[in-house]
Amino acid sequence: MSQDHVRDEPDDVVVTSPATASTAAATATPPNTSRRRFLQSAAAAATVGAAPQLRAQTQPAAPQPVSPPAPAAAPARPVTLQINGREYALQLEPRVTLLDALREYAGLMGTKKGCDRGQCGACTVLADGRRINSCLTLAVMHEGEAITTVEGLAQNGALSPLQRAFIEHDAFQCGYCTPGQLCSATALLGEFAAGTVSTVSADVRRHPPQLSDDEIRERMSGNLCRCGAYANIVAAVRAVHGSASANASHAGPAGNA
Amino acid sequence: MDAISYERAADLTGAVRSGQQPGASFIGGGTNLLDLMKGGVSRPVKLIDITHVGGELDAIATLPDGGLRVGALVRNSDAANHALVRERYPLLSQALLAGASAQLRNMATVGGNLMQRTRCSYFYDTAFAQCNKRQPGSGCAAREGFSRTHAIFGASPQCIAVNPSDMSVGLAALDAVVRVTGPNGERSIPIGEFHRLPGERPDLDTTLQFGELITAVDLPPPLYSDHAHYVKVRDRASYAFALVSVAAALQMDGHTVKSARIALGGVAHKPWRAQAAEQMLAGHPLTDTNVKNAAAAALRDAQPQRDNRFKIELAQRAIVRAVNQAAGMPGGVA
Numbered sequence: 001m002s003q004d005h006v007r008d009e010p011d012d013v014v015v016t017s018p019a020t021a022s023t024a025a026a027t028a029t030p031p032n033t034s035r036r037r038f039l040q041s042a043a044a045a046a047t048v049g050a051a052p053q054l055r056a057q058t059q060p061a062a063p064q065p066v067s068p069p070a071p072a073a074a075p076a077r078p079v080t081l082q083i084n085g086r087e088y089a090l091q092l093e094p095r096v097t098l099l100d101a102l103r104e105y106a107g108l109m110g111t112k113k114g115c116d117r118g119q120c121g122a123c124t125v126l127a128d129g130r131r132i133n134s135c136l137t138l139a140v141m142h143e144g145e146a147i148t149t150v151e152g153l154a155q156n157g158a159l160s161p162l163q164r165a166f167i168e169h170d171a172f173q174c175g176y177c178t179p180g181q182l183c184s185a186t187a188l189l190g191e192f193a194a195g196t197v198s199t200v201s202a203d204v205r206r207h208p209p210q211l212s213d214d215e216i217r218e219r220m221s222g223n224l225c226r227c228g229a230y231a232n233i234v235a236a237v238r239a240v241h242g243s244a245s246a247n248a249s250h251a252g253p254a255g256n257a
Numbered sequence: 258m259d260a261i262s263y264e265r266a267a268d269l270t271g272a273v274r275s276g277q278q279p280g281a282s283f284i285g286g287g288t289n290l291l292d293l294m295k296g297g298v299s300r301p302v303k304l305i306d307i308t309h310v311g312g313e314l315d316a317i318a319t320l321p322d323g324g325l326r327v328g329a330l331v332r333n334s335d336a337a338n339h340a341l342v343r344e345r346y347p348l349l350s351q352a353l354l355a356g357a358s359a360q361l362r363n364m365a366t367v368g369g370n371l372m373q374r375t376r377c378s379y380f381y382d383t384a385f386a387q388c389n390k391r392q393p394g395s396g397c398a399a400r401e402g403f404s405r406t407h408a409i410f411g412a413s414p415q416c417i418a419v420n421p422s423d424m425s426v427g428l429a430a431l432d433a434v435v436r437v438t439g440p441n442g443e444r445s446i447p448i449g450e451f452h453r454l455p456g457e458r459p460d461l462d463t464t465l466q467f468g469e470l471i472t473a474v475d476l477p478p479p480l481y482s483d484h485a486h487y488v489k490v491r492d493r494a495s496y497a498f499a500l501v502s503v504a505a506a507l508q509m510d511g512h513t514v515k516s517a518r519i520a521l522g523g524v525a526h527k528p529w530r531a532q533a534a535e536q537m538l539a540g541h542p543l544t545d546t547n548v549k550n551a552a553a554a555a556l557r558d559a560q561p562q563r564d565n566r567f568k569i570e571l572a573q574r575a576i577v578r579a580v581n582q583a584a585g586m587p588g589g590v591a
Contacts, residue, residue: 071302074260094263094304097291117292118361130334130363136288137364140263141306184360191359196338199354199495204337204347221495222358 079140083108084152094140098132099123101139102149110150110179114224121223124180125149131187133222150179153186161243162186165236173227181223185237188219189244211241258294265306269314269438269472275305277440277468283307285330285366288357289373297383298374298391307470308366314472317341323478326436329368329471333424334359336367346476348485348506352427355489358496368471371425371435371451374462375418375526376498377407389415390459404562406500409569410525416459417562420452420527421498427487429520429528430504433476439469448474452527459526481506481518486583488575489522499523501572505579507538514538519555519580521572531555534576543584552576 076091083106090105099116102108102125111134114122118136125134126148153160162185165171172178192211200218201208208215216234225233266272276283282301284290285308293299307314307330314330317339325345327336336342337353357365379385379398387396399407399417407417425448433448451463465471484507491497502522508515517538519531534555541547552573559569 071260074262093260095258095261117295118288121358121360124360131360132364133288133360136291136361138263138284138287138291138304141284141287141308188359196334197343197350197354199351199489201354204343204350204354218495219359222360 077140080143081106081139081147082145083147084149085146090139092139094138096139097135098125098127098137098139098142098147099134102134102147105139108149108151112176112179114177114180119224120177120180121184122177122180124183124223126183126187129187129190131184148183150182153182160186161240162189162236165240166233169232169236169239170229171232171236172225172229177223177225177227181220181225181233184220184223185233185240188216188237189241191219192241211238213238216241258291259297259300259302261294261301262303263306264303266310269310269312269470272305272307272310273439273468273470276470278303281305283470285369286332286361286364287369288361288365289369293374293381296381298381314368320475325476325479327367327474327476329473330366333357333362333365333367333370337362345479345482346427346431346485348430348481348487348504349424349427349476351485351487352423352502352504355487355499355502356423367424367474370422371428371471371474372463373420373422373425376421377418378403380418390418390455393458393460400562403564405564406498406523407562407565408525409556409559409561409565409572410521410529411454412526412560412562413455413457413459415457416455416526418455418459419523419525420462421523422528423487423489423499423502423522425452426502426504426520426522426528428474428476429530430485430506430518431476431481432518433474435471436473436475437465437469437471439466441466443472445475448528449530455526462526480508480516481583484509484583486579488579488582490571490575501568501575503572503575503579505576505583507543507580507583509543509584513542514540514584517551517580519551519576521555521576524559524568524572531576533557538580543580548577548580549573551580 074093076093079090079092081088081090081101088106090101092101092105099111099113102111111125112122114120116135118133123134124131127142127145153163162182166182195207197204197208198215198218200214213234216237220233264275266275275281280302282290282304284304284306290299314328316328317331318326320326325341333353337350343350377399379402380388380390385398387398389395389397397416404417408419428448435446435448435451437444437446446464453461453464487504489499489502491499499522501524504520506518517535519534521529521531534551537551537554538547555576556569556573561569
C-alpha cells in the first residue's frame with residue numbers, strides 16, 4: 001500500500017449531498033478528474049512504452065490464450081443502488097466495483113479503499129445487513145439490495161452504540177480502517193446474536209456460550225489496523241455486546257415483572 | 258481491470274447458454290475472480306452473473322439416501338452455519354470457517370470455492386513472465402523461486418502450485434460429489450476427480466468441460482458427525498492460507514477405529530487424500546503409536562521443494578492432532 005493509495009486526497013473529495021450526487025452521476029462519468037487519476041494515466045502511458053522490451057527479454061514463445069481481446073471501455077448503463085435508505089441512480093460501466101461506485105460515483109467517501117484486493121477490510125459495507133468487501137464485488141450485482149455504509153450507521157444524528165464505544169475506548173489512531181471496522185463490528189454483533197459459530201468456537205454444533213475476546217478477535221480478523229488499535233477495538237466491541245446483553249436481560253420477562 | 262460486458266442470467270438454462278460465448282466467465286461471489294481480473298491474471302471479456310438463477314442452487318436440502326445437497330450458490334458463511342451442516346457434517350463447517358474472513362465468506366459461494374485458483378505468488382504476479390498455469394509453455398518461476406508454500410505431493414516439472422481451498426479438503430474427507438450441468442447435460446464428479454494434478458496442463462485446475470457450471474455438492478449420509486476435526490496451520494492465527502491443513506473424520510467403535518478419512522490441504526495441486534494412513538488406522542485401537550505411524554505413512558512419499566521440507570514434519574504433527582481431536586473432542590478445535 002503506497003501512501004498515495006491509502007490517503008484521502010483533498011482534491012479527490014467531492015462534496016455533494018446525495019441528491020446532487022445522483023444528478024451529477026446521472027450525467028455520466030466520475031465527478032472530476034483527480035490528481036490520482038492523472039498519475040495513474042501517466043504511469044500507464046509510461047508502461048506502454050516500456051512493456052514491449054520487457055516482454056522480449058523475459059518471455060519465451062508461448063501460445064496466447066484463446067480469448068477475444070478486451071475492449072478499452074464498455075458502455076455505462078443505468079444502475080440504481082439503495083444506499084443508507086436513499087436511492088442513487090448512477091451510470092456505471094459493469095467493471096465498476098461497489099467500492100468505486102460508492103466513493104467515485106455516489107460521492108460517499110466514508111468507505112475506504114485500502115488494498116482494493118480483499119485483504120484488509122477497509123472497504124467493508126453491509127449489503128442487506130451482511131458485511132462484505134465492497135472492493136471485490138461489482139456495483140451492478142447489488143441492485144435491489146439495501147447497502148449500508150459508515151455514513152448510514154448513525155440514526156437521526158445520534159451515533160450508533162459502536163461508534164460511541166469506538167470513541168470512548170480510543171479504538172482508532174489514524175482512523176483509516178475505522179469505517180470498515182465499524183461496519184464489520186456492527187454485523188458481528190448481529191451474527192453472534194443469530195447463533196453463528198467461528199473457527200475458535202469450541203464446538204460448531206453448539207452456539208458459543210459467550211462472545212469471548214478470542215471470538216471477537218477471530219470474527220474481526222478480516223479488518224486490519226496498521227496503527228495496531230486492536231486491543232481497544234476488542235474492548236469497544238466487548239463493551240457494546242455487554243451492554244446489549246444486559247439490556248436484553250433487563251427487557252426480558254424477568255425485567256418486566 | 259479490463260473493460261467487460263455483463264449479463265445477469267435469469268435461470269440455469271440461460272446461464273449455461275450464455276456461458277458458451279467466447280471469453281465468457283461465470284461470476285458468483287466474485288471474491289477470487291475479480292481479484293484475478295484486477296491483477297490481469299484472468300481476462301474474461303464477459304461476465305455471466307449467476308447469482309440470480311435461484312432454485313436448488315440457492316438451497317440446502319436433504320437427499321433421499323440421508324445425505325445432503327448443498328447448492329452451488331450457497332454462500333460459504335450460510336453453508337458453515339446451516340443447522341444440518343453443523344449437526345451432521347461439522348467437519349465441513351469447520352473447514353469453511355477456517356477459510357478467509359467473515360466478509361469474504363459472506364460473499365464466496367460453494368461452487369466458487371471449488372473453483373478457487375492457487376495463491377502461488379508467481380501465478381498471481383504478472384511481473385513474472387514464467388508461469389505455465391497463467392501462460393502455458395512459459396515455464397515455472399516458482400521452481401527456481403521461493404517455494405516455501407508450494408507442493409510436496411503430485412507436483413510436475415511444469416507446476417508446483419497448491420490448491421488454496423479449505424472447504425475442498427473437508428469435502429475430500431467426506432467423499433462429496435460435485436454436480437455439474439453444461440452443454441452436454443448433467444453429470445456427477447466425485448470430489449477426488451474434480452481437481453487435477455498439474456501434469457503437462459497446469460492451466461487446467463479441474464476436470465470441468467467447456468461451458469459446464471457447478472450446480473451443487475452432494476454429501477453422502479453422515480458417518481462422521483461425532484468424530485471429525487479440521488486443523489489448519491498458517492503463518493498467522495486467522496485470515497491466511499494454509500501452510501498445511503488436515504481434515505480428519507473417524508468412525509469409532511469404543512476405542513477402536515472402525516474407519517478413517519484423512520485429507521490434507523496446502524500440500525498439492527488438489528486436496529490430498531492420505532489413504533495409506535486411513536488404512537493403517539482402520540480396525541485398530543487408537544493409540545499414540547498407531548496414530549504416529551499412520552501420520553508417517555501419509556507423508557512417506559512426499560517430495561519437498563527447496564524451501565518447504567518443513568511441511569513433512571508439520572503435516573505429520575497436524576495429522577496426529579487432527580485425529581486425536583476427532584476421536585476425543587467431537588466438533589472441537591485444536
